[in-house]
Amino acid sequence: MPRVVVVGASFAGLYAAKGLRRVADVVLIDASDEWEFTPGVHEVLGGRRKAETILTSFHDALPGVEFVKGVAVAAHEREVHVECDGERKRVPYDHLIVCVGCAYARPIKAQLASLDRRAQLAGAQRELGDASSVLVVGGGAVGVEVAGELAANHTVTLTARESELVRDLPEAARRYALEALRSKNVRVKLNGEEERGSFDARVACYGARPRTGWLATFVDRDARGFVRVDDRFRTSMKNVWAAGDCVAKDADQYLAAYAHFEGEYVALMVASEILGKAPPGAYVPPARIVALALGPDDGVLCYGRVVVLKGRAVPWVKALVERWVVRLWPLPYELFRRLPALA
Ligand SMILES: Cc1cc2nc3c(=O)[nH]c(=O)nc-3n(C[C@H](O)[C@H](O)[C@H](O)COP(=O)(O)OP(=O)(O)OC[C@H]3O[C@@H](n4cnc5c(N)ncnc54)[C@H](O)[C@@H]3O)c2cc1C
Structure with missing residues (x-):
């Protein structure tokens, strides 16, 4: 089977890997072997949850996918170089999918080389608690x-x-x-x-920057470092794709839901190439759904440009979505893109 390497195991990369594991040998590379559910970080900082409750090991969630723990440091036409425990490993690929997201100020997001995210979050929680x-x-x-x-x-x-x-x-x-x-x-x-x-x-809750420095001479990026892709998430390099927060796209699409849809869509594209089938139509972003928490017992849920829910129920909706997503249960792009947008 062809080999697909996915760099970045989060909303985009995990769903891309999931969509391809039956048609390719999938290798998933991430600096961490735990997936951090970033939409729950504020609850950890506020002391309501322990750090470990937003960190999920994805080994069991994706049987059949090989996992490599390490930091991708360079990409070439047929292989990715990964730093694993001080050693440089060459990981060959037929298709490469880049889903490396954005860096953010600590403690909101971990540094890639950070050895112990639990300790880091627990430390931030203590500091804020004091x-x-x-x-x-x-x-x-x-x-x-x-x-x-x-x-x-x-x-x-x-x-x-x-x-x-x-x-x-x-x-x-x-x-x-x-x-x-x-x-x-x-x-x-x-x-x-x-x-x-x-x-x-x-x-500090600002300043997201794409983690794409290692791709600088490999694929086209915009002035801020976001990877340029076409309407099918192809980069400037053949057989190299990118999805999620690391790509250049409309500002209102830097959300977990879009990263997930894009990861799933890229899997459809790559699978169609592998199987020699007609590719899906160009990607159409589904309507925007945002649940904004405003403390443990308040929030606002928007669908497109319409507020559909306010108050106590919103944190419950968020909690439900989290339970669904961390199990990698389906949120089919094909279904969501057909939902009507409310203006
Ligand atoms: C505090 C916070 C709260 C948020 N809340 C919400 C919300 O409520 N709803 C919502 O829709 N969105 C929310 N977002 C946005 C959402 O988290 C992002 O849109 C989403 O995480 C993007 O997913 P991604 O897969 O593209 O990248 P990321 O989630 O950033 O994941 C990238 C992965 O790539 C890995 N990686 C990066 N570089 C390398 C490398 N060189 N080698 C190996 N691995 C690498 C990282 O370790 C990481 O696992 C929030 C973001 C933050 C920071």
């Missing part, structure tokens, strides 16, 4: 979720450069989020208003 006042920097979904979570036990200030929070959400959701945070006594400072107070702790 803090009384916390400055959260960043007015996107991550900053808002972290601020909402910490507000129960801390005096929280949230600063953002923008004039509004969660600008990619519909107007009604933006308003709801702002009011919810204010009702929890979060001091929200917009427009880059300078924050002069002193704080016991600071959480």
Whole structure:
């Protein structure tokens, strides 16, 4: 069978590997042997969950897929070079799928070389637990979720450069989020208003950067380093594909759900090449579904440009989605792309 190497075992890479394991020998490479459910990080930071509850070993979830723990450091036409425990390993491929996502400030995301993410998250949890006042920097979904979570036990200030929070959400959701945070006594400072107070702790919730430096001379990337792909997630190199947060795409598509759909779609594309079948039609992003948590007992759920749910039920919806996704149960792209968008 042809050999498919997938670099990055998270929303995009895991679903790509899952979709291909019956038609190819799939090798999955990741710096960590545990999949971190990033949408749950704010709950760990707030002390509501232990670090291990958002880390899942994927060995059992994907029988038939070979796993290599290591950091991909270079790609060539037929092989990827991976640093494994100080040794450089060459991993040959017929098709390469790059799903390496974005780096983010710690403690929100692990450094690739970080040996013990559990300890890192537990340390951040302790540090925040000891803090009384916390400055959260960043007015996107991550900053808002972290601020909402910490507000129960801390005096929280949230600063953002923008004039509004969660600008990619519909107007009604933006308003709801702002009011919810204010009702929890979060001091929200917009427009880059300078924050002069002193704080016991600071959480940076901005600055995602694609982890694609190792691909610099191999595939075309945009000025910020996102991999350029066509409407079928082909890169500039033959037989090399990319999906998820590491690709250049519309700003509102850097979400787990899209990473998953793209991973699944790439698997369809690669499978069609392997089996000599007609490829699927060009990728069409399904309608945007976002559940924004605003603390343990509040949130807002948007479908397209419409707010479909507010309040207590939203964290439950998020929890349900998590249980589904970490088991790699199906969320078929073909079904979701047919759902009507609500304007
Ligand atoms: C705090 C937080 C909360 C979020 N909440 C939500 C939410 O509620 N809903 C939502 O839809 N989205 C949410 N997102 C966004 C979502 O997490 C991302 O869109 C999603 O993780 C992207 O998936 P991915 O597979 O493309 O990349 P990632 O999840 O970033 O995974 C990339 C993988 O590649 C590995 N990797 C990277 N480089 C290398 C290398 N060189 N060698 C080997 N392995 C490598 C990494 O270890 C990692 O496992 C959140 C993001 C953050 C940071």
